[in-house]
Amino acid sequence: PLKITWEDLADVNFTEEYNAEVDAYIWRPSFGNKPLNLEGKLVYITGYFIPFSEEENLYVLSANPFAACFFCGAAGPESVVGLNVKELPRRFKTDDILTFQGFLKLNANDIYELNYILEDAQLINSN
DSSP states (O other): OEEOOHHHHTOEEEEEEEETTTTEEEEEEEEOHHHHHHTTSEEEEEEEEEEEEGGGTEEEEESSOGGGSGGGTSSOGGGEEEEEESOOSSOOOTTOEEEEEEEEEEOSSOTTSOSEEEEEEEEEEEO
16 A cells, blocks of 8 residues: 555645535635546555544544644645545544545535545454
């Protein structure tokens, strides 16, 4: 797998766009060359683990600890990656620093998913 960094994922611009389905303005990403060249490739990245909803198997990896992550308004959507993981070897705590590998998916259209997703994500290192 190729190592990617949060700086690689920061190569994106956002424009505010009205979405009638949710009757709100959303940020629509326009990905730069770095993420576009990584799309579909097997990559790995290290970040802060956030168990968004363990019951629904929804996990996120963040460039920042939970208190400063995108969901708290302290960072942009490029600072988080959704993890499509089948199972974890054990339970991890919020802000554990972990490394996951998976196939990078760029998402500009599904407002219910994050802009970056690791498909078939697998834990490869826990510090």
